[in-house]
Amino acid sequence: MAPDDVGEGVWHDGRIGGGFASSVRRVGASRARQLAQPARGKATCVAVFLQPSVIELEEVLHEFDPDLVQLDHESLAEPAIAAALRARAVLPVLRDGRALPAELPVRALFEGVQSGTGRTADWDAARALAPRMELLLAGGLNADNVAAAIATVRPFGVDVSSGVESVPGVKASDKIFEFVRAARDAAREFCS
Incomplete structure (x- = not known):
């Protein structure tokens, strides 16, 4: 990009x-x-x-x-x-399968065990945390699944990296626009 x-x-x-x-x-x-x-x-x-x-x-x-x-x-x-x-300002990352901090932060990013793999995070675990904080969901999101992720988890926001790449490490503008459009449409439908 x-x-x-x-x-x-x-x-x-x-x-x-x-x-x-x-x-x-x-x-x-x-x-x-x-x-x-x-x-x-x-x-x-x-x-x-x-x-x-x-x-x-x-x-x-x-x-x-x-x-x-x-x-x-x-x-x-x-x-x-x-x-x-x-x-x-710090955004702590909470991960699938790892212990949570003793005191949950007000806002955190929740993602899979390893970053940048394109593997989907555990949406059920994220859904359990979402009412307790401003949760940003990451992990394996792309334009095709972000609506389902938002409908399931009801996050404060979403984060994407590999899901908007043309090849690993190279962002594609068209994929970014598709992702943002899908996320905004889902947020209007499920989080209003």
Whole structure:
């Protein structure tokens, strides 16, 4: 996806993420800053991590300057990570089959055991959590199944990555638009 596409896609989407986990979707902090530039002020810029080192986290915070940091909730228990994120908005990730934090966050992303696989998260487990928090559903979502996911889980929002790619690591504008349209239609139907 080209930087010009990012601004247009985000206008409909609301968030843009820079991936910093080790995968085909990984971007460096300076590339994330470049891609996010057209979206600044129109969308929330998110730094997506799995379990970052403190050095990696601080580099991305300084260079990319995200509006929101998304990472597995277990990472927040590490004092150095928590200290680096003290003045930042954080979206913790809760995963299928893992223990929940003792105190549930107000808002969290719920996804499958492993990110970026295209495998669907456990919608029944997500549905049980959704009334207790602002739950963002991720994991295996695409334009074909997002309506069923929204109807089943009734999430606060949805998150997509591999479901809008033409090939692994390459976002396709047409797939983004189809996904957003399907998600918005389902939200109007099931969450009004």
